[in-house]
Amino acid sequence: MTQPRAVQSVPVVELEAVSRTYPGFPPVKAVRSTDLVVNEGDYVSVVGPSGSGKSTLLHLLGCLDRPTDGTYRLRGIDVGKLPDGKRTALRGREIGFVFQSFHLLSHRTVLDNVVTGMLYNRTPRRQRIPQATEALERVGLGHRMGFTPMKLSGGERQRVAVARAVAPGPSLLLCDEPTGNLDTATTDSLLDLFDELRADGLTLIVITHNEAVSLRADRRISIIDGVLAEVDT
Amino acid sequence: MTDKRIVRSRFSFRDLVAEAGVGMLARPGRTVLTVLGTVLGIAALVSTLGLAKTAGNQIVTRFDALAATSVTVENRAQGFSQPGTQQESHIPWDAEDRLIRLNGVVAAGTQSLVDTSNQLVKSVPINDPLGQSEYSIDVYAASPGLFNAIGATLTTGRFYDEGHNERQEPVAILGPGAARRLNVSRVDQQPAIFIGDTTLVVVGILNDTKREPVLLDAIIIPNNTARHLFNLQAPAEVQIRTEIGAAQLIGQQSAIALSPNDPSLLRVTVPPEPKAVKEQVASDVNTLFLVLGGVALLVGAIGIANVTLVSVLERVGEIGLRRAVGATRRHIAAQFLAESAAMGLIGGLIGASIGVLVIVAVSATRQWTPVLDPWVPLAAPLVGAATGLIAGLYPSWRAASLEPIDALRTGT
Ligand SMILES: Nc1ncnc2c1ncn2[C@@H]1O[C@H](COP(=O)(O)OP(=O)(O)OP(=O)(O)O)[C@@H](O)[C@H]1O
Ligand SMILES: [Mg+2]
Numbered sequence: 115m116t117q118p119r120a121v122q123s124v125p126v127v128e129l130e131a132v133s134r135t136y137p138g139f140p141p142v143k144a145v146r147s148t149d150l151v152v153n154e155g156d157y158v159s160v161v162g163p164s165g166s167g168k169s170t171l172l173h174l175l176g177c178l179d180r181p182t183d184g185t186y187r188l189r190g191i192d193v194g195k196l197p198d199g200k201r202t203a204l205r206g207r208e209i210g211f212v213f214q215s216f217h218l219l220s221h222r223t224v225l226d227n228v229v230t231g232m233l234y235n236r237t238p239r240r241q242r243i244p245q246a247t248e249a250l251e252r253v254g255l256g257h258r259m260g261f262t263p264m265k266l267s268g269g270e271r272q273r274v275a276v277a278r279a280v281a282p283g284p285s286l287l288l289c290d291e292p293t294g295n296l297d298t299a300t301t302d303s304l305l306d307l308f309d310e311l312r313a314d315g316l317t318l319i320v321i322t323h324n325e326a327v328s329l330r331a332d333r334r335i336s337i338i339d340g341v342l343a344e345v346d347t
Numbered sequence: 348m349t350d351k352r353i354v355r356s357r358f359s360f361r362d363l364v365a366e367a368g369v370g371m372l373a374r375p376g377r378t379v380l381t382v383l384g385t386v387l388g389i390a391a392l393v394s395t396l397g398l399a400k401t402a403g404n405q406i407v408t409r410f411d412a413l414a415a416t417s418v419t420v421e422n423r424a425q426g427f428s429q430p431g432t433q434q435e436s437h438i439p440w441d442a443e444d445r446l447i448r449l450n451g452v453v454a455a456g457t458q459s460l461v462d463t464s465n466q467l468v469k470s471v472p473i474n475d476p477l478g479q480s481e482y483s484i485d486v487y488a489a490s491p492g493l494f495n496a497i498g499a500t501l502t503t504g505r506f507y508d509e510g511h512n513e514r515q516e517p518v519a520i521l522g523p524g525a526a527r528r529l530n531v532s533r534v535d536q537q538p539a540i541f542i543g544d545t546t547l548v549v550v551g552i553l554n555d556t557k558r559e560p561v562l563l564d565a566i567i568i569p570n571n572t573a574r575h576l577f578n579l580q581a582p583a584e585v586q587i588r589t590e591i592g593a594a595q596l597i598g599q600q601s602a603i604a605l606s607p608n609d610p611s612l613l614r615v616t617v618p619p620e621p622k623a624v625k626e627q628v629a630s631d632v633n634t635l636f637l638v639l640g641g642v643a644l645l646v647g648a649i650g651i652a653n654v655t656l657v658s659v660l661e662r663v664g665e666i667g668l669r670r671a672v673g674a675t676r677r678h679i680a681a682q683f684l685a686e687s688a689a690m691g692l693i694g695g696l697i698g699a700s701i702g703v704l705v706i707v708a709v710s711a712t713r714q715w716t717p718v719l720d721p722w723v724p725l726a727a728p729l730v731g732a733a734t735g736l737i738a739g740l741y742p743s744w745r746a747a748s749l750e751p752i753d754a755l756r757t758g759t
Pocket of ligand 1: 162
């Protein structure tokens with residue numbers, strides 16, 4: 115078995131008995147002992163009721179949070195054992211986030227916000243603006259680049275967040291309700307964008323309540339009370 | 348891919364500066380309020396240092412040991428004096444002897460302009476038809492002690508003494524200006540000068556005097572010689588040199604010593620009170636202002652620390668986001684430190700400018716020459732930046748120690 119083949123066969127995400135319990139009285143078992151494998155190019159949707167642990171799972175997958183138990187390997191690297199700096203570096207280069215509450219910098223322009231996604235991951239300075247512009251055009255916000263997020267509609271903010279996540283060219287895109295504020299037309303165009311990105315080899319994990327979004331994915335995972343289950347399509 | 352191949356995150360200095368700059372400019376109003384304390388502190392420090400230097404320089408210029416030991420006694424003007432008529436003098440011929448007895452007098456001597464009926468002075472007995480050889484030169488009569496009292500030094504020759512005076516000898520000392528005009532440069536051959544028909548032997552040539560520069564262009568002769576040759580009536584004024592600190596006292600005593608019957612006939616000029624006390628006060632004031640400046644700077648630092656801390660709390664979401672896109676704890680800390688240092692630097696720059704303006708303004712109203720060590724305005728912005736940096740330590744540590752997940756959940 116040669117090295118390149120081994121690399122190819124390594125799943126992007128590999129959860130082994132991963133759980134996340136928030137301490138407290140009583141402790142909240144947000145994600146219970148979970149096994150999950152996501153391969154390169156997979157398009158996974160995660161559905162579940164509110165408070166079921168979807169965001170918690172996303173934060174674990176995005177190396178923003180550490181599992182209380184179990185092993186998480188991202189592209190074969192046991193991230194639970196990595197020091198903070200390396201986890202951060204990995205996150206910055208490999209993962210794009212679309213957060214449930216966007217987390218846009220309210221005093222900076224749309225373009226600046228998208229550039230922020232490339233500030234720390236060694237994207238060469240002269241490529242940042244072109245990449246940011248391209249991403250904004252892909253989400254249909256080429257005409258809003260000089261605006262501050264405060265002047266944008268909810269759907270436009272959401273698309274800025276998507277543009278920021280995809281502009282650096284991550285290999286894994288994690289989205290928490292990316293279509294929550296979008297109408298059907300914009301949802302469709304965003305889903306088309308996801309299809310394009312996936313065709314480029316991007317791995318997608320999308321949390322959603324939206325049936326249409328869930329149906330475009332090729333794998334559906336349901337989560338109830340922190341327990342994951344693959345739903346056959 | 349192994350963890351060895353993970354490429355570290357990077358936040359270049361240029362990006363850091365840009366982010367810190369935008370972070371500050373995004374809230375200009377708040378930035379201004381934040382730097383206000385530092386502005387005041389630095390301005391207070393700079394202006395205090397500058398004014399201390401300026402005032403100190405002023406005191407040094409004014410405090411002149413010579414002036415502080417000079418006392419002059421003249422006749423008080425009596426109503427209108429007719430031109431040409433000589434006023435009655437109340438200064439006795441033995442003024443020098445009377446004054447030297449006073450404790451605190453170093454030297455004293457009389458000095459009187461001699462009326463020679465405008466006779467011209469020449470150094471050769473014959474008239475030279477080719478060039479000017481006769482000059483109008485002032486003649487002063489002086490008691491031997493005057494030379495010491497005014498701090499006179501000689502280029503050549505010697506001063507006349509009490510013996511010359513008593514014997515009414517026709518001797519003269521030339522001021523350097525008079526010597527040049529009369530073309531006398533050596534006295535070893537006992538050169539003669541002629542005031543009209545009166546012959547005088549030059550015994551010395553002055554080099555310089557500390558007081559009474561009129562004598563530098565004059566011919567100086569003993570009192571009794573002047574009385575004998577030119578009918579001088581009485582000494583016109585007395586110059587006294589005192590011990591340091593004795594001038595005030597001697598000023599009071601000298602009039603009584605010279606004119607016991609009616610001291611009010613004499614006018615005594617004494618130097619102003621020594622500045623030592625004022626100087627002491629000034630240095631106390633400086634210390635006070637330096638302390639105040641330091642306190643203002645401390646308040647400024649606390650202001651920056653406060654606002655930076657508030658801004659950290661406000662920007663928890665931003666911190667979480669930056670961590671999510673690859674910023675390490677160090678990068679977060681660096682950004683907040685850079686912002687607080689930049690605010691300190693701006694405060695220092697503005698404060699230094701205001702401080703310099705204050706120095707110039709105060710100097711202008713007092714007609715002083717503003718003096719400032721060049722390192723003060725250069726160091727002030729650095730002190731401001733250092734203040735901001737120190738003030739930012741705790742807030743940026745707080746920012747850096749936030750867990751990204753907590754930051755993302757709390758911040759919006
Ligand atoms: N820091 C925390 N401490 C304690 N409990 C927490 C914490 N964060 C989340 N929880 C709990 O964990 C559970 C899962 O939360 P999570 O945010 O993952 O839900 P979710 O599936 O994303 O819900 P929604 O669809 O409303 O966004 C919730 O019951 C929540 O109250
Ligand atoms: Mg959620």
